[in-house]
Amino acid sequence: MIELPADKMDQMVKRFAMLESQMASGPDSETYVKLASEYADLxxxxxxxxxxxxxxxxxxxLxxxxxxxxxDGEMRQLAEMELPEIEERLEKLGKDIQLLLLPKDEADTKNAILEIRAGTGGLEAALFAGDLFRMYERYAASRGWKVEVISASEGDAGGYKEIIAMVTGRGVFxxxxxxxxxxxxxxxxxxxxxGRIHTSAATVAVLPKAEDVDVDIRDQDIRIDTMRASGAGGQHVNTTDSAVRITHIPTGIVVLQSEKSQxxxxxxxxxxxxxxLYDAERQKAADERAESRRLQVGSGDRSERIRTYNFPQGRLTDHRINLTLYKLDRVMEGELDDVIEPLIADHQAKLLTEEPA
Incomplete structure (x- = not known):
């Protein structure tokens, strides 16, 4: 049987009852919003x-x-039949509570910026980057999320050399x-x-969308350059004569953006x-917390090979958790839950090992 922290659970129940009472007492709107937010979390x-x-x-x-x-014998028989069912229900509820007690990733509720870049493989890499983007678009549609392309550079034979999009909705990140x-x-x-098989690659980065309160960017820490935009036209390439490049001086991070207005x-x-910048801070904090081992699935390194898509065999392999699926066609159509759920479960299992006994 799973051992749960009884004192912590009791405190949560008492706090929840207190919040209910305070919300029912008719506080001002600002206080009510704060109380309601904590109430929803609990x-x-x-x-x-x-x-x-x-x-x-x-x-x-029992x-x-x-x-x-x-x-009597009949009453005893009924009790003996019910007891295993109760024990099974307790085991399941205990596991649910154990997961709900894990430390929360504050970024989990945020929207995400999805960046896909063609890697080694030339034209084929750009085509694959396009396939990945469409895979994520379809997955987003299945979950009721919205995908908005921020910028894109199309490949010479189709696909994308680079595409950046905003994904918004519930539980995106x-x-x-x-x-x-x-x-x-x-x-x-x-x-x-x-008929030779070629190997190529694309790099994906998923960043939590940061708000002003998450990251403080001082004016003196950035340099903004305006220039003429150039490049071949395409479905997502904006026709404009201006582009903006922002350099974050302390970190050296550079962002180039071309839209219809400066x-x-x-x-x-x-x-x-x-x-x-927010993602970099999160990575740094995770490194410090984990010390000699990571809390994330894999190393979290953007250069780490995480997955292989083998089309001739219809096989997808996620190397971080040794997951192999023979349903690549359906995955590329956006059926990603069978890939994502095991990754989440593995992450939760690692978090449990980090929890103090």
């Missing part, structure tokens, strides 16, 4: 804790009944954050007459810069 786990305590009481009553030598890394593809290009350029570039 609601799911308190519900599970109450179910768990009810199940414990049922189990205790064990007391079975210990009574005077009860919590589900996409393990996609960062190098994605490798093995397939026969359409232009390959000999004002929009600057706003978009600052949005991406803020996300990259």
């Amino acid at each position: 609601e799911e786990i308190v519900s599970r804790i109450r179910e768990y305590k009810d199940a414990q009481s049922e189990r205790d009553d 064990e007391t009944l079975l210990a009574d030598k005077t009860i 919590s589900r996409l954050k393990f996609e960062s890394g190098v994605h490798r593809v093995q397939r026969v290009p359409e232009t390959e007459a000999g 004002h929009q350029n600057r706003a978009r570039a600052m949005e991406i810069l803020r996300a990259r």
Whole structure:
């Protein structure tokens, strides 16, 4: 049976009841919003804790009944049948509570900036980058998320040399954050007459969208350059004569943005810069917390090869958790849950090992 921190659970239930009472007392709107936010955060786990305590009481009553030598045979038989069901329910509720008690990633509720760049493999890498973007678009659509292209540079034979998009919706970052890394593809290009399998790659970065309160960017820390934009036209390439490049001097991070107005350029570039700085701070904090080992799936290194898409065999392999699926066609159509759920489960298991006994 899973051991749970009884004192911590009791404190949560008491706090939840206090919040209910304070919200019912008619506080001002600002106070009410704060109370309601904390109430919503606690609601799911308190519900599970109450179910768990009810199940414990049922189990205790059954064990007391079975210990009574005077009860008749039919009553004893019913109690013996019910006890394993109660034990099974307690085990499941205990696991649910254990996961809900894990430290929360404050970025999980945020929207995400998705960046995909063609890597080694020339034209085929750009085509694969395009395939990955469409895969994420379809997955987003299946979950009711919105995808907005911020900027794109198209490949000479299709696909993208680079594409950056904003993904907005419920739980976006919590589900996409393990996609960062190098994605490798093995397939026969359409232009390959000999039928040889080529290997190419694309790099994916998923960054939590940062707000002003998350990252403080001082004016003296950035340099803004305006220039004429150039490049071949395409579906997502904006026709404009101006572009903005923002350099964050302390870190050397550079963001280049071309939109229809300089004002929009600057706003978009600052949005991406803020996300990259916020992501860098998160990576640094994770390194410090984990010390000799990571809390993330894999190393979190953007240059790490995380997944291989083998088209001739219809096989997808995630190297971080040794996951192999023979449903590549469906994955590319956006059916990503069978890939993402095991990654989340593995991450939670690693977090559990980090929790003090």
